[in-house]
Amino acid sequence: MARKITYQQAINEALSQEMSRDPRVIIMGEDVAGGAGTDGEDEAWGGVLGVTKGLYKKFGDRVMDTPITESAFIGAAVGAATAGLRPVAELMFIDFMGVCLDQIFNQAAKFRYMFGGKAETPVVIRTMYGAGFRAAAQHSQCLYPVFTHIPGLKVVMPATPYDAKGLLIQAIRDNDPVIFCEHKVLYTLEGDVPEEPYTIPFGEASVVREGKDVTIVTLGRMVHMATEAADNLAKQGIKCEVIDLRTTSPMDEDTILESVENTGRLVVVDEAHPRCNIATDVSALVADKAFDSLKAPIKMVTGPHVPVPFSDVLEDLYIPNAAKIEAAVRLVMGKKN
Amino acid sequence: MQLSKADLLKAYRMMKTIREFEERLHVEFATGEIPGFVHLYAGEEASATGFCMHLDGRDKIASTHRGHGHSIGKGCDVDAMMAEIYGKKSGLCGGKGGSMHIADLDKGMLGANGIVGGGPPLICGAGLAAKVLKTGGVAIAFVGDGAFNQGTTAESLNLASVWRLPCLFVVENNGYAEATSSKYSVSCDDFTDRAAAYSMPGIAVDGHDFFAVYEAAGEAIKRARSGGGPSLIEVKLNRYYGHFEGDAQTYRGVDEVKNIRATKDCLVLFRRRVEGAKLLDASELNKIDADVMAQIENAVKKAKAAPKPTAADLMTDVYVSY
Ligand SMILES: Cc1ncc(C[n+]2csc(CCOP(=O)(O)OP(=O)(O)O)c2C)c(N)n1
Ligand SMILES: [Mg+2]
Numbered sequence: 018m019a020r021k022i023t024y025q026q027a028i029n030e031a032l033s034q035e036m037s038r039d040p041r042v043i044i045m046g047e048d049v050a051g052g053a054g055t056d057g058e059d060e061a062w063g064g065v066l067g068v069t070k071g072l073y074k075k076f077g078d079r080v081m082d083t084p085i086t087e088s089a090f091i092g093a094a095v096g097a098a099t100a101g102l103r104p105v106a107e108l109m110f111i112d113f114m115g116v117c118l119d120q121i122f123n124q125a126a127k128f129r130y131m132f133g134g135k136a137e138t139p140v141v142i143r144t145m146y147g148a149g150f151r152a153a154a155q156h157s158q159c160l161y162p163v164f165t166h167i168p169g170l171k172v173v174m175p176a177t178p179y180d181a182k183g184l185l186i187q188a189i190r191d192n193d194p195v196i197f198c199e200h201k202v203l204y205t206l207e208g209d210v211p212e213e214p215y216t217i218p219f220g221e222a223s224v225v226r227e228g229k230d231v232t233i234v235t236l237g238r239m240v241h242m243a244t245e246a247a248d249n250l251a252k253q254g255i256k257c258e259v260i261d262l263r264t265t266s267p268m269d270e271d272t273i274l275e276s277v278e279n280t281g282r283l284v285v286v287d288e289a290h291p292r293c294n295i296a297t298d299v300s301a302l303v304a305d306k307a308f309d310s311l312k313a314p315i316k317m318v319t320g321p322h323v324p325v326p327f328s329d330v331l332e333d334l335y336i337p338n339a340a341k342i343e344a345a346v347r348l349v350m351g352k353k354n
Numbered sequence: 355m356q357l358s359k360a361d362l363l364k365a366y367r368m369m370k371t372i373r374e375f376e377e378r379l380h381v382e383f384a385t386g387e388i389p390g391f392v393h394l395y396a397g398e399e400a401s402a403t404g405f406c407m408h409l410d411g412r413d414k415i416a417s418t419h420r421g422h423g424h425s426i427g428k429g430c431d432v433d434a435m436m437a438e439i440y441g442k443k444s445g446l447c448g449g450k451g452g453s454m455h456i457a458d459l460d461k462g463m464l465g466a467n468g469i470v471g472g473g474p475p476l477i478c479g480a481g482l483a484a485k486v487l488k489t490g491g492v493a494i495a496f497v498g499d500g501a502f503n504q505g506t507t508a509e510s511l512n513l514a515s516v517w518r519l520p521c522l523f524v525v526e527n528n529g530y531a532e533a534t535s536s537k538y539s540v541s542c543d544d545f546t547d548r549a550a551a552y553s554m555p556g557i558a559v560d561g562h563d564f565f566a567v568y569e570a571a572g573e574a575i576k577r578a579r580s581g582g583g584p585s586l587i588e589v590k591l592n593r594y595y596g597h598f599e600g601d602a603q604t605y606r607g608v609d610e611v612k613n614i615r616a617t618k619d620c621l622v623l624f625r626r627r628v629e630g631a632k633l634l635d636a637s638e639l640n641k642i643d644a645d646v647m648a649q650i651e652n653a654v655k656k657a658k659a660a661p662k663p664t665a666a667d668l669m670t671d672v673y674v675s676y
Contacts, residue, residue: 048533051534052533055533084534085500085503086504153452153454153455153468321669321676322676326663327390328389
């Protein structure tokens with residue numbers, strides 16, 4: 018039975034159902050319960066935004082608060098994954114990856130290949146990304162392209178509550194390290210989510226709008242900006258096909274290429290900085306494999322190449338929005354803006 | 355350590371400015387006008403003040419996410435700080451940083467920091483520069499009890515020790531890292547126990563007592579300035595508000611904050627001591643109170659009225675932008 022819950026509740030439900038199913042699944046992170054060692058309430062926070070609230074009450078010591086030592090506990094999650102557990106570690110903000118990156122990209126990502134296929138590292142690192150909270154340069158980044166660059170990691174970018182649940186369950190059951198990226202602005206988004214557990218395979222994009230004129234490839238929060246743009250453009254007679262990548266590694270090349278072969282036009286929308294991001298990656302793919310189908314140059318709509326600013330006016334200018342996407346679409350359609 | 359009357363007045367003004375700055379932000383934040391995350395330093399004023407009273411233009415400090423007190427202590431302009439917190443163009447960082455990134459390098463304030471444990475390595479660098487350039491300067495990393503566990507802190511303690519840097523590592527132990535007690539997260543009872551492992555002095559001090567902090571700070575700074583190397587100082591204190599504004603603080607005991615405010619207010623303790631010893635009289639301190647209230651009122655008014663940055667500001671201050 019599907020009912021409406023938020024993105025945040027969908028994540029919580031996926032964690033809860035997987036922990037009930039498999040005793041090897043544990044959670045660790047800073048204040049994922051909260052209140053450790055204090056005189057007050059036991060599960061005082063349930064994560065900084067309350068995403069893991071209730072899990073400590075249900076699963077007790079399988080939900081572990083950690084000292085502020087990302088290198089040690091993210092590394093411990095990786096190590097535990099090689100030794101029989103299936104940890105879900107929370108890296109509170111993706112920006113903190115700087116503190117613990119070695120344990121992710123030199124350790125977790127490398128084991129399976131470097132050890133000749135003998136290692137399995139079923140760890141999930143849940144992390145929050147993106148601008149929109151006025152949280153400034155060190156709490157607002159979109160660093161998923163960095164993880165996408167690294168062989169051995171799977172990178173997941175749910176845009177809806179439905180996808181968040183299905184992709185997280187898939188991530189937990191997956192035997193490779195998965196970076197599970199949650200956009201902080203999406204936590205309160207509601208959508209239909211089945212109560213029962215289900216999985217969504219990695220590497221399968223979802224076509225959220227069908228259209229014959231322009232392909233818009235996007236991911237994460239930008240899916241919503243792109244559909245808003247597509248709906249506005251539809252009223253002007255421009256039909257966009259909006260593709261939500263859902264995972265950037267593996268990436269569903271077929272769906273992108275098929276769509277561009279039909280439309281002949283591509284706009285890629287990515288909140289990340291413009292250099293070496295998912296937009297450049299998708300553009301390169303299409304230039305490489307579907308160049309002959311293109312009727313117009315590819316356009317990218319991205320955040321600018323500057324750190325995320327604090328001030329609300331600047332942050333609003335920073336974030337790609339429907340108007341910018343519409344302008345890009347009109348451009349590839351050869352229409353005046 | 356003897357404090358002149360002028361110093362006593364300066365210290366009181368510093369503490370009071372920090373307190374009123376934070377109390378006012380608490381009120382203003384609740385109106386929804388202030389964007390982002392704001393972590394208040396109220397209750398901890400004696401620490402920043404006890405250290406910063408010893409510092410001059412040669413010296414550098416690195417702060418944390420809870421950085422307003424250190425910034426005021428190191429001489430950052432209060433109006434510009436307030437404007438920064440409101441995201442205004444006249445802010446200390448042009449509105450690009452906000453509360454968590456207030457910095458003024460000209461003043462030797464290397465920045466509040468959004469990354470827990472971000473400061474200590476930078477302070478090793480600032481200490482190294484002072485040593486190589488023979489400025490006589492010292493460099494102080496303020497860290498919380500939570501940050502005290504970070505690898506960056508541990509590595510910095512070791513580096514400062516082996517390079518004999520003029521650095522201080524000041525652990526402001528307010529008992530909590532977010533909603534987690536330091537009793538749970540820190541492996542030793544006394545933070546100073548870790549000092550021995552890095553062959554440096556470890557001193558614990560009551561952070562509600564300005565005079566205790568001032569004295570311990572003075573000794574460690576003197577030692578650092580004269581080539582004696584780094585020190586670790588644990589300042590035991592309390593925060594009056596939540597981890598950040600909006601924190602319901604259900605992890606804290608009933609009446610915990612009320613009791614702390616009633617018995618351990620560093621401003622009240624300071625007043626009691628200087629008035630009791632007849633070093634200053636109440637009217638002098640009352641006058642500072644009134645001045646500070648007016649100053650903060652003015653800072654808030656100016657910040658609210660100030661213009662925001664404009665589109666042209668988005669792409670500046672980065673060496674190349676696309
Ligand atoms: C590397 C990193 N990890 C986690 C956080 C989230 N965070 C911000 S402040 C904080 C608690 C810090 O506690 P403490 O060092 O004791 O300082 P206090 O807040 O008590 O002043 C945490 C976990 C962060 N900003 N950076
Ligand atoms: Mg603390």
